[in-house]
Amino acid sequence: EAQSPVHRQVTVIYNQGRAQESAAGQTIIQHVLDEITFAEGNISERYSIEPIPVDSRNLKFIDFLMPGVVAMSIMQMGLFSVAFSFVQLKSRGVLRRLQATPILPASFIFAQVFTRLSVSILQTLVLVGLAVVAFDVHLEGNLGIMLLLALLGGGVFVSMGFAVSGWARTEDVAAPVANAIALPMMFLSGVFFPRDAMPEPLRAVADFLPLSYLADALRNVAVDGASLWSQWENVLGLTVWLAVTFFIAVRLFRWE
The missing domain is CATH 3.30.429 (Macrophage Migration Inhibitory Factor)
Structure with missing residues (x-):
């Protein structure tokens, strides 16, 4: 047998x-x-x-870096462009003279915010497109979700820029204040390297920075294909920061 x-x-x-x-x-x-x-x-x-x-996607360092660079560029655009431009307009008396024109101050502010949020969308598209074409970055997630996150993050840092411009009277004061806010976030928010390598006490602080929320959300969408709902913690963190910075900006902003 x-x-x-x-x-x-x-x-x-x-x-x-x-x-x-x-x-x-x-x-x-x-x-x-x-x-x-x-x-x-x-x-x-x-x-x-x-x-x-x-599941092994053979991720490269550029795949990790790209969302962080996008988040950093949004921060720099919102914080520095608003802070410097409005302090300059204020120091030259342009904002004071603007109040004598038929233009409503609220309309002027809205136009400035709209312009910078539009730039946030545009630079996100440019950076992602450049990463895909030039560095062969594979975008796992939805680009539309990344643009929504860019809008929310842009709102946070634009409000932060208004807060700085409201407190600082000259460009010489605005520059170190803006840098004192931006530089720690650039190195502590996981833009260039994972925050897991940080000492635990430092990481406990870094996890709550607005740039950390934005970089994490963009990276989770771009690298892991995460949905917007799955990023509710990061979205909530950005929303809280938006409310706080907007409140501070309203209290500090002056036309002269």
Whole structure:
């Protein structure tokens, strides 16, 4: 009576993100196992492959860096452009003279905010497009979600810029204040490297910075394909910062 063949399984872990290469590799491995079976002369005990897929997208450092750079550019645009331009207009008396014109002050402020938020959208599109075309960055998530996050983050840093311009009377004062706010966030918010490498006390503070919320949300969408709802904690953090900075900006802003 003929014995049914016994299959001796060999586990093969393969990257399901590279289907063609994985299939070719499994074919080669199976061929080698068949050769071993024939060489042993025991046809009743054959080797067989047990494939186990894993999700490995072969991420590069640029994939991690790109969302952080986008977040940093939004911060710099909102904070520095508003702070410097409005302090300059205030020191030259332009804002005071503007009050004598038919233009409503609220309309002027709205136009400035709208312009800078539009720039946030545009620079996000440019940076993401450049990363995809020039550096072969693979965008996993929805670009529309990234643009919504850019709008929210832009609102936070524009409000922060108005707060600085309201407190500072000259450009010489505005520059160090804006830098004192921006530079710590650039290095503590996980823009260039993961915050996991930080000491725990420092990380506990860095996790609550507005740039951390924005960079994390953009990175989760771009790299992991996360939905907007899954980023509710980061969105909530940005919303709280928006409310706080807007309140401070309203209290500090002066036309002269």
